[in-house]
Amino acid sequence: MFAVENGLQGDPRLQAISDAIRVIPHFPKTGIMFQDITTLLLDPVAFKHVIDIFVDRYKHMNISLVAGVEARGFIFGPPIALAIGAKFVPLRKPGKLPE
Incomplete structure (x- = not known):
């Protein structure tokens, strides 16, 4: 939804960002899909994509x-x-x- 609303649909940066975020199923409890951004922070290209998307918007x-x-x-x-x-x-x- 975010991508469509902000004209980012099809933007390859979003896939790189998504790929850089580690998903931990059932943490801290069953049914929760924890999105761990520490892996994003370890990926300088994906981290820069996040910053660039915000900067472009604002x-x-x-x-x-x-x-x-x-x-x-x-x-x-x-x-x-x-x-x-x-x-x-x-x-x-x-x-x-x-x-």
Whole structure:
């Protein structure tokens, strides 16, 4: 659905990204298909594809600040912010960062 809505249907980058994500069946419990992105992070080409797709989508929107929410937001947010010329702000639960 994402690919169709964003004009990415048939984009070979999506297959490379999908191939780079390890799927762990039945973790943490039966019926869950856990999507492990650590394998994506080990693949510099696929990781760059993820960043490029976000940058292509947002680069012309005059965004001045990218907020990244914990863990994954801290990984993907900074390179996207740099590429679009925006600031990056990490967001965490209250009390986890100094004020």
